[in-house]
Amino acid sequence: xxxxxxxxxxxxxxxxxxxxxxxxxxxxxxxxxxxxxxxxxxxxxxxxxxxxxxxxxxxxxxxxxxxxxxxxxxxxxxxxxxxxxxxxxxxxxxxxxxxxxxxxxxxxxxxxxxxxxxxxxxxxxxxxxxxxxxxxxxxxxxxxxxxxxxxxxxxxxxxxxxxxxxxxxxxxxxxxxxxxxxxxxxxxxxxxxxxxxxxxxxxxxxxxxxxxxxxxxxxxxxxxxxxxxxxxxxxxxxxxxxxxxxxxxxxxxxxxxxxxxxxxxxxxxxxxxxxxxxxxxxxxxxxxxxxxxxxxxxxxxxxxxxxxxxxxxxxxxxxxxxxxxxxxxxxxxxxxxxxxxxxxxxxxxxxxxxxxxxxxx
Numbered sequence: 054x055x056x057x058x059x060x061x062x063x064x065x066x067x068x069x070x071x072x073x074x075x076x077x078x079x080x081x082x083x084x085x086x087x088x089x090x091x092x093x094x095x096x097x098x099x100x101x102x103x104x105x106x107x108x109x110x111x112x113x114x115x116x117x118x119x120x121x122x123x124x125x126x127x128x129x130x131x132x133x134x135x136x137x138x139x140x141x142x143x144x145x146x147x148x149x150x151x152x153x154x155x156x157x158x159x160x161x162x163x164x165x166x167x168x169x170x171x172x173x174x175x176x177x178x179x180x181x182x183x184x185x186x187x188x189x190x191x192x193x194x195x196x197x198x199x200x201x202x203x204x205x206x207x208x209x210x211x212x213x214x215x216x217x218x219x220x221x222x223x224x225x226x227x228x229x230x231x232x233x234x235x236x237x238x239x240x241x242x243x244x245x246x247x248x249x250x251x252x253x254x255x256x257x258x259x260x261x262x263x264x265x266x267x268x269x270x271x272x273x274x275x276x277x278x279x280x281x282x283x284x285x286x287x288x289x290x291x292x293x294x295x296x297x298x299x300x301x302x303x304x305x306x307x308x309x310x311x312x313x314x315x316x317x318x319x320x321x322x323x324x325x326x327x328x329x330x331x332x333x334x335x336x337x338x339x340x341x342x343x344x345x346x347x348x349x350x351x352x353x354x355x356x357x358x359x360x361x362x363x364x365x366x367x368x369x370x371x372x373x374x375x376x377x378x379x380x381x382x383x384x385x386x387x388x389x390x391x392x393x394x395x396x397x398x399x400x401x402x403x404x405x406x407x408x409x410x411x412x413x414x
Contacts, residue, residue: 072128077137080124081117088113107156114145158390165387168380178346183374188385190348191363194263195392198342198359199332201267201352202274207324209271210278217279218286219308236276244272245337252341261343263352266359269337274327281323285316318404325400329393335361360389 092109126134176187248269297307343356367382
């Protein structure tokens, strides 16, 4: 006589000695919620800018460490609890490294939105001493000076890296590599002083122009472009070069048609890193481009304002309305961050479009 087996009972994770997959994430979200409530109550009465987001995240991770260890020791075993504790500690170390960035972005966003309006992007600071005014002259100055510096530095840096990888041998290549390494570590103020001294000898002391700022930034950008592009060109497989040579393609055409397209995505990223390195510089631009309250789009005539110098000037010379001046400084910082973000997104898009396409068989 056949026996009918009893239906199998569904296995529940908590009773099977294993936490469900959603449990750590749910516990993390709950820990962050409790932490934000505690920090929010502690900072009650203040505005959003007084909220300590870094402290809230750190407290949330501490609550999560304790909670996941206790829950795992109850539902699983001591060995699993130690494993989850170590995993949580590694994740906490990563979050701890990000806390300054999180706090910085939160502070700039909250403080910068106070003056992030149409007037800020439509007016300059000409004849403005109190409230109002904007940073359109600084935005144009930043874009033009950085664009000119990129146009100057990228061809020089890229051709230098091509020489070092494809042609450079012996003492000359070693000397160039040494000088590039030295230039990578020079302070930005030294680049500004160098360009200022050159133009003081050629034109006269006290000269300030946008092109001088571009040249100072180009001095800082060139070594970054060289080192980044050099490493990317070196990882291009030699088989691609040899296949091109076997077809009778000359070396210069192989570099243009094979080597550069293969590494274009990485080179674009290297250029963006160089731009991000210099777009926030203040000291060399104070010496070379100067500052002005009016809009000037001519790189070869008179002073030009940039966003870093605008933020510095707004904070140091607060005028008759300190609150309005500080708000403009925060808005300039937020605008600069957004410009860098847009440039990075554009670089990723360009790299994706022009990168070589891999076709399957």
